[in-house]
Amino acid sequence: MNKIxxxxxxxxxxxxxxxxxxxxxxxxxxxxxxxxxxxDKGILSLLNLVxxxxxxxxxxxxxxxxxxxxxxxxxxxxxxxNRKKIFMSEYxxxxxxxxxxxxxxxxxxxxxxxTGLTGLYLVLTGVFITFIFVAMxxxxxVSTRDKAKxxxxxxxxxxxxxxxxxxxxxxxxxxxxDYPLEYATLVMTALNxxxxxxxxxxxxxxxxxxxxxxxxxxxxxxGSVWGVAAAFGLLLLWxxxxxxxxxxxxxxRDL
Amino acid sequence: xxxxxKDKVLSILSFLILFTSGQPxxxxxxxxxxxxxxxxxxxxxxxxxxxxxxxxxxGSYQESGIEINKPLRLIGKGxxxxxxxxxxxxITVLADDVTxxxxxxxxxxxxxxxxxxxxxxxxxxxxxxLNNTILNTYFGIYLQNSNNITVKGxxxxxxxxxxxxxxxxxxxxxxxxxxxxxxxxxxxGHRDGIYLEVVKNTKVHRNTSQYNQRYGLHxxxxxxxxxxxxxxxxxxxxxxxxxxxxxxxxxNTFEDNWGAASYGLLLKDIRNSVIYNxxxxxxTTGIHMESSSRxxxxxxxxxxxxxxxxxxxxxxxxxxxLNNFTGNSFDVSTNGKSQLNHFEHNxxxxxxGYDLDKDQVGDVPYRPVSLFSMLVEKVPPSVMFMRxxxxxxxxxxxxVLPSIIPENLVDEKPLMKRIExxxxxxxxxxxxxxxxxx
Numbered sequence: 001m002n003k004i005x006x007x008x009x010x011x012x013x014x015x016x017x018x019x020x021x022x023x024x025x026x027x028x029x030x031x032x033x034x035x036x037x038x039x040d041k042g043i044l045s046l047l048n049l050v051x052x053x054x055x056x057x058x059x060x061x062x063x064x065x066x067x068x069x070x071x072x073x074x075x076x077x078x079x080x081x082n083r084k085k086i087f088m089s090e091y092x093x094x095x096x097x098x099x100x101x102x103x104x105x106x107x108x109x110x111x112x113x114x115t116g117l118t119g120l121y122l123v124l125t126g127v128f129i130t131f132i133f134v135a136m137x138x139x140x141x142v143s144t145r146d147k148a149k150x151x152x153x154x155x156x157x158x159x160x161x162x163x164x165x166x167x168x169x170x171x172x173x174x175x176x177x178d179y180p181l182e183y184a185t186l187v188m189t190a191l192n193x194x195x196x197x198x199x200x201x202x203x204x205x206x207x208x209x210x211x212x213x214x215x216x217x218x219x220x221x222x223g224s225v226w227g228v229a230a231a232f233g234l235l236l237l238w239x240x241x242x243x244x245x246x247x248x249x250x251x252x253r254d255l
Numbered sequence: 256x257x258x259x260x261k262d263k264v265l266s267i268l269s270f271l272i273l274f275t276s277g278q279p280x281x282x283x284x285x286x287x288x289x290x291x292x293x294x295x296x297x298x299x300x301x302x303x304x305x306x307x308x309x310x311x312x313x314g315s316y317q318e319s320g321i322e323i324n325k326p327l328r329l330i331g332k333g334x335x336x337x338x339x340x341x342x343x344x345x346i347t348v349l350a351d352d353v354t355x356x357x358x359x360x361x362x363x364x365x366x367x368x369x370x371x372x373x374x375x376x377x378x379x380x381x382x383x384x385l386n387n388t389i390l391n392t393y394f395g396i397y398l399q400n401s402n403n404i405t406v407k408g409x410x411x412x413x414x415x416x417x418x419x420x421x422x423x424x425x426x427x428x429x430x431x432x433x434x435x436x437x438x439x440x441x442x443x444g445h446r447d448g449i450y451l452e453v454v455k456n457t458k459v460h461r462n463t464s465q466y467n468q469r470y471g472l473h474x475x476x477x478x479x480x481x482x483x484x485x486x487x488x489x490x491x492x493x494x495x496x497x498x499x500x501x502x503x504x505x506x507n508t509f510e511d512n513w514g515a516a517s518y519g520l521l522l523k524d525i526r527n528s529v530i531y532n533x534x535x536x537x538x539t540t541g542i543h544m545e546s547s548s549r550x551x552x553x554x555x556x557x558x559x560x561x562x563x564x565x566x567x568x569x570x571x572x573x574x575x576x577l578n579n580f581t582g583n584s585f586d587v588s589t590n591g592k593s594q595l596n597h598f599e600h601n602x603x604x605x606x607x608g609y610d611l612d613k614d615q616v617g618d619v620p621y622r623p624v625s626l627f628s629m630l631v632e633k634v635p636p637s638v639m640f641m642r643x644x645x646x647x648x649x650x651x652x653x654x655v656l657p658s659i660i661p662e663n664l665v666d667e668k669p670l671m672k673r674i675e676x677x678x679x680x681x682x683x684x685x686x687x688x689x690x691x692x693x
Contacts, residue, residue, distance in 0.1 A: 041582075044642070052644060166645035170630070170637060177634040185636040199639060214635040215561070216515045 001085045004076065008093025011069065018101050021057060025049075025105025039114035040205060043122055046106065047201050050126045051194050054102060055133040056158050062094050062137030063154040067147040074255060083251040087138075091243060095134045099127045118204045121228070125197035128235040132193045133158070135242035142249045165192045182217055193238040200231050282306035282327070289314055296337060297321045300329065305350075311335045311358070319363075324349045331357035334388070339363045339373075348376040356385040363392035365422050372397035372424070373411075376404065376432075384409060394424035395445065401432045406440060413444035415468045423468055425450040429457070437462060447473040448490065455479050463488070470495045471512075482507060493518040493538060502528035510536040519560065522547045529553070532676055535560055541583070544570045553577050554676045562588050562628075566664075571595040579673050580604060580623070584641065587623040589661060590632050598623070598666040602673050610671045621669040624660045626653035 012018055028049055033042035069090065076086045106126055110119040140153040169188045173181055189195040203222040221227045285299045285307055286292070293299040297318050299309045305325040313333030319342045323329065329346075334357065339345045341364035346355060360373040372394035376382050379401050386408040389395045395411035398404055411426040426442035428450045429435055435457040442448040448464030451457065451474035459482045464471035471487035472494045474480065481503040487494050493512035496502065502525060509519035519538035520530075525547040534556045535541035541560040544550075546569040553574075557563035559582040566573075568591040575597070580586045581604040600616070608619035627646045631638050640646050653660055 048642065048644075163645055163648075166640055166643045170640060170645065170649075173634045173637045174630065181634065181636040185639050189639055195640070195643065198642065202642060214638050218639060 001089050004081075004086065004089035005093045005096070007072075008069070008090055009097055011072075012065065012093065012097045017061060018097050021061075021098070022101040022105045025102060026109065029106050029109035033109055033113040040118075043110075043114055043118055043201070043205065046110070047122060047198065050106065050122065050129065051198055052162060054126055054129050055162060055194060058098050058130050058133035059137045059140075059154045059158050060151070061098065062134040063141050063151050065094055066090065066138060066141035067150060077255060084247055087247050087250045091134065091138055091247075095131050098130045098134060102126050102130055118201060121204050122201050124232065125200055125235070128232065128239065129193060129197055131239040132235065132242070135239050135246065139242040139246040139249075142246045142253065161192055161194050166195065182214060186218070186221070190234050193235055196231055196234055196238075200228065204228075282308060284308045284310055286310050286312065287316075288312035296329075300327070303327050319343045319345050321346045322349055323347070323353050323355075326350050326352035328354040329356070329358075330354070331359075331387075334359050336361065339392075344369070344371040344373075344375060346374045348374070348379055348382055351380045351382075353379070353381075354383040354385065355387065356383070357387065359388040359390065361390040361392065363394075365393050365424070367421075370394055370397065370424065372428070375399070376401045383407075388412075389426075392424070394428050395426040395442065397428045397430075398432045398435065399430045402434055404429075404432060404435045405438075406435065407438045409440045411440065411442045411445065415444045415446070415466075418468070420446055420468055425473075426464075426467070429454050433457070436460070441465075443467060447471075448487070449473070451475075451477045451480070453477060457481070458483075460484060462486075465489050467491060471509075472496070474499060478502075481505075486510075487512070487519075489513075490517075492516060493521060495521040495523070496525060497521075497523040499524070500526045500528070503531075504529070504533060505531045507533045508536070509533065509538060509541070512538045514539060518543045521545075522550070525550060530555065534558070535563065540565050543567075544573070546570065548572050550574070551576075554674070555579070556581075556676070557586075558582055561585065565589070566594075566596060568593050573597070574599070576600050577670075577674055577676075578602070579676075581673065585625065585628040585631070587664065588628040588632050589624055589664060592661045594661045594664040596664070598664070600668050600670055601666050602670040603666065604673075606669050606671075608669065615671050617669040617671055621666045622654060622657060622660060622664065623666065624664050625650045626659055629660060 029046055032045040033039065073086060073090065077083060103123065107123045110123055136157050137154050140157060141150045143153065144150050173185065189199055199222060203219050222231060282304065285303050287294065287296055287299045287309060295318060296311055296316050300321055300323055303309055303325065306327065308328045308330060311331045313335050315336040315338060317338050317340055319339040323346065336359040337345055339362045341362050345360050345363065355374060363371045363373060370393065373389040373392045373396065374384055375397040377399055380403050382401065383405045384396060389409065389411045391414055396406055396409065406427060413423065413426065415423055423446035425447040426445040426449065427437060427440065431453045433455045435454060437449060438460045440462045442462065442464050443466045446468050448467045448471045449459060449462065454474065454477040457480045459480065461484045463486045465488040467490045469491050470493065471490035475497045476499060478500045484506045486508045489511045491514065494509060512519050517539045519535045519541045521543045523545045527549050529551045532554045536558045537560065539561045541557045541563040543565045545567045548571045550573045553576045556579045562585045563580050563583040564587045566587055566589050568589060573596040576599050578601045580601060586603060586605065603621050603623060606617060606621045608617040608621065610617050626649050
């Protein structure tokens with residue numbers, strides 16, 4: 001399995017897209033930290049970047065990579081190797097390379113400009129988001145043989161989680177505004193990894209204490225060690241479920 | 256001209272009366288110390304004649320219930336400690352023209368029926384309470400039905416950890432008392448730092464009020480008072496002022512008042528007042544305004560608050576000019592569409608307009624209320640979606656075509672640059688000129 005991961009990684013690095021991605025993140029992060037004035041502001045702007053571009057690039061890159069390495073996978077399947085191993089090596093290869101790019105591109109500037117718990121949460125969230133959206137990309141890819149369709153599904157997933165979901169939830173909150181919605185909101189944010197990541201970082205910036213009564217309530221939930229652990233646990237779940245289900249589909253499917 | 260005999264007698268008599276009644280400066284000095292003729296402050300005060308000085312030297316005195324019933328000066332030299340040992344009120348002033356200076360007064364237990372204080376003044380005039388340190392008491396300084404009082408340079412510190420609001424007294428409590436000067440005091444750890452009820456013509460100047468359980472400053476029905484250069488920090492619910500006319504609040508700092516129901520400044524039924532040159536920093540809500548009218552809010556800084564201003568629709572004819580709004584989560588929020596207040600020449604950090612004619616005034620009006628802030632006002636849990644892309648998108652759409660946010664709540668002339676309040680006379684002059692010409 002390690003050998004396959006190595007080949008996948010080499011293949012990805014050869015394509016130079018990951019290097020471009022690293023440089024893009026690095027430039028943006030350094031730029032934002034220098035423009036923002038205070039490190040907190042830099043973190044906030046970076047948060048928007050992490051939550052918009054990282055999922056998009058992860059999901060598009062992973063989908064195209066999956067379809068491009070279809071022949072390689074077919075070749076491997078012909079060998080006496082477990083299909084699950086092939087799939088997992090592909091997944092881990094892509095996820096590791098994108099996370100490494102993220103760690104260099106965002107993690108290093110964060111350590112330089114704003115070392116602290118919030119920075120750590122931001123970087124952790126970014127890594128989790130990468131793993132989650134690569135997993136979703138693989139789920140989209142194994143569900144159809146057609147490359148265009150696969151990329152379409154992947155983009156739709158990104159669109160749903162980054163934009164549509166929040167719109168739907170806001171509409172629900174507005175429609176049921178007369179009811180106590182504190183815990184319902186909590187459950188609804190847990191159903192979207194991007195929202196979950198945003199809240200973990202936001203509630204640990206000092207703006208969090210400024211959000212009045214409800215803000216204080218959520219702060220007391222997410223501010224504690226258990227709350228943060230639970231939130232990251234949920235993110236882990238968000239990565240594991242698509243990986244597990246796509247692996248299942250991949251190992252049973254007629255290639 | 257010859258004076259009649261009666262007049263002569265009268266003038267001699269009045270002279271005699273004046274002489275014998277004594278001027279304060281000519282009184283005796285009664286020393287109190289461990290080896291002096293007086294070893295108890297209480298005894299010395301009892302023995303003193305009107306106009307005397309009771310000089311207490313350093314040391315610790317276990318006393319309470321000291322009643323001052325004649326004009327005298329009670330002066331501590333070398334910070335003598337009067338320890339009430341939780342046996343009741345320490346000093347009660349029952350005479351005019353009394354000075355209490357330089358003591359450390361400590362330990363008064365909570366007393367729900369008597370409201371024990373370290374120093375209480377009852378129905379008296381011309382009292383001076385200077386440079387005392389008051390520690391661990393129920394009420395600190397309690398002034399009732401009095402007039403012309405100076406409270407200066409005192410430190411009042413209480414212990415409020417683990418106590419409920421009702422088990423705590425106020426550090427400086429003023430009730431039905433006019434012409435009070437409260438200057439340079441530090442008050443902390445009580446229920447309210449400075450509490451004024453039905454108090455007129457009072458100056459509260461350069462005090463620091465912090466870590467109080469409830470309000471840093473609390474006043475009601477107290478017209479015509481001035482509050483300048485005070486610092487209100489980390490109080491449970493900030494500063495609350497209610498039912499008052501003609502207030503001047505200038506150069507105060509309201510900061511770090513964080514919490515579920517915490518405000519930098521809560522204004523309820525305040526009229527005809529001015530709020531100039533204050534700084535509101537890192538509060539949950541900078542100013543919360545309710546039923547307040549004809550206020551002039553000028554040259555204040557709002558920095559990094561959750562809500563800089565919460566302006567309820569019950570407020571009318573308030574003016575906001577030359578304020579800086581920087582780093583706030585929400586600049587202004589309101590609870591309805593009707594708006595009868597005026598915003599002009601403020602600096603909004605979130606403003607993204609342009610200035611083609613370079614007069615430092617933006618050419619596009621700025622609407623400080625965002626759609627999202629209206630939504631949060633209606634449905635508080637939606638605050639969880641702060642900084643989500645959807646929210647930013649909706650806000651920007653609403654800014655282009657306002658339909659839900661109040662149309663009249665708008666700054667027609669937002670400034671392009673942050674105002675430096677100390678040295679921007681030139682800018683204000685320019686603005687005045689441009690405002691004058693159509």
